[in-house]
Amino acid sequence: MTADSRRPATMADVARMAGVSVPTVSRVLSGAARVSPLKRERVEAAISALSFRPSAAARILASRQPMAIAVVAGDTSKYGYAETIRGIESAARAEGYTVMITVVESPEDEEVDRALRLVLTQAIAGVVVLKFDPPGVAALRRMPPDMPVVALSGVRSIGVRQAVLDEASAAEELTNHLLDLGHATVHHVPVPPSRREDGRTTGWRRALRAAGARVPPLEAATWSPHTARDIGRRLAENPDVSAVFCGNDEIAMGVIRGLADRGLVTPDDVSVVGFDDHPLAALWSPAITTVKQDFLRLGERGFALLMGAVNGTSTRRFSSDRPRVVIRSSTAPPPARRATPRPPA
């Protein structure tokens, strides 16, 4: 009577116990076809008596529709990445899909292939690639053509289904904000670019060009706010620097701290802006002027696009969103005369 064997119960066990056929059990499970109330009840009783759980593998094999998607990303815990994944997951969960995550650590072929083999060897309906960095770009390129794919990114590219946050225009607007305040030019500390050049960098350059301002050389890029601190210190030595556009808020925090290390205060001596609207950006002192990127929705839009492709519901291949500038306290007009930096301790 009870589930005695050590093997997990199968549909056949349930059917036997309920005195019905296997397909009937399947029907009450899927709810697709009508089953008489009596049998339905008996089947449900048997299911819980045996604590039966259907085998996902068998289900997928027979129905040919995996209820999972994969996310491929170069990182999972950095703010933008984590938030995007959260958006994907929540949209997926609402539709009954589960999300598998695989990180690709470097853009080298060998590493990319190893990670992709893992992903493609799973039962998935499609994949969302976070094309924020070189590993993401590489992964996208090596994706088999028959797999439904959506890329999430900051710049539009051709040939792929994708959801983007239009970073370039937002960056342009942000740079113009600085220019409008009276700064002669704006220095730039980019995040490591995904391609030759980031959307943020492109927008920055575009704004400077349009304003006829000098385009200063880029600072070396890293994701780490600690390197950004070093860059901030270095920037302090350069009297031409009155405004700095940082690739993201964490870098802005590092730069602000580095400037402070040399006695320069933001925004009195140097204005600094970030990007993303990190949850701590508003809390920093000074509160950081930035661009709010809705990563959560980016993830949701990406999932929606993927679903459209997977079940032929929609043929949309592109979804864009324009992030908006958030002005806070880290920007001000340039000082009449900038304080001289304090020498290194």
Add this chain to the structure above:
Amino acid sequence: MTADSRRPATMADVARMAGVSVPTVSRVLSGAARVSPLKRERVEAAISALSFRPSAAARILASRQPMAIAVVAGDTSKYGYAETIRGIESAARAEGYTVMITVVESPEDEEVDRALRLVLTQAIAGVVVLKFDPPGVAALRRMPPDMPVVALSGVRSIGVRQAVLDEASAAEELTNHLLDLGHATVHHVPVPPSRREDGRTTGWRRALRAAGARVPPLEAATWSPHTARDIGRRLAENPDVSAVFCGNDEIAMGVIRGLADRGLVTPDDVSVVGFDDHPLAALWSPAITTVKQDFLRLGERGFALLMGAVNGTSTRRFSSDRPRVVIRSSTAPPPARRATPRPPA
């Protein structure tokens, strides 16, 4: 000759093209048994000619071993969560496993069951539960007994296989640091507790009791650093407050900012400590004294424990790690006389 049909190629197609039997194809794929070089080569040629990818569903169904695990968590993008998941994923990937993520948004039965149904309906070898918060605790409780499970958490509990970070002792040590500096007592702003009381709170209380210090009432808990800022402002009004132990670094940042809003400087007027060693903690001004929690390794240890259970390799049920205190610049002896708070603007 070429893959003409729209159906993806199966092993039978490969076998036919290579002029071998299906099991032989399986053998070259798995590498389990020896195959003559000639046939192996022909099979490999056919595989790439047809761009054949094995069906995960069929493979799992036949072999009964899913190469995926699930992670159940109340959140995925908060620092500790994200980092732990990253640790799990990287350990899993090294062993050829993929990680599925499902978040449980609230501890209510209905929500928990809905999420768990999603998880348990997938083909997984086991699950790792992030038992950091009420949703995690609830999920763990409703997990079916026949599923291999590991809980990750900050306090030891009984009956479950688990990897922990011993928060209580670290919290005790951190509180003692404050007491040793000469503070009469230490106020506490907890994170929302996973149970009746958090390990951090327990350690704090233990230290105060042991030192015979007064145990001040707790402040209301939230994950948001912005509420923490309000709490900081409120704390500024209370002249008894000279040291504050915050449930995590983000809350510490909020509190420091709130105190600053009222003209109190850290650590001159009030010492503040956090917990976790958030990547921005060292960059904050002042740099925050905290406890370094190795979430990455927590995730790795959790995965290792799960693997032990899944393939009977090991019978270990417990793995603990002692986080260590990191002293920075947000703590100092109490002031002779604390500055009077500036009134609300």
Add this chain to the structure above:
DNA sequence: ACGCGCGCTGATAGCGTTTTCAAGAGTGCT
């Protein structure tokens, strides 16, 4: 020369579902 063992190979039988498909039981209508 004979038998034994080893290495490689293919038939065959599942794995646990979903999917036809056809049959049986009612129901309503003429």
Add this chain to the structure above:
DNA sequence: AGCACTCTTGAAAACGCTATCAGCGCGCGT
């Protein structure tokens, strides 16, 4: 009373792989 339907149900056939087992060819020891 007979017929055409609709609604439920079960039998049987996939789904694409792995596991098991027996067979075959070959080299070696006696």
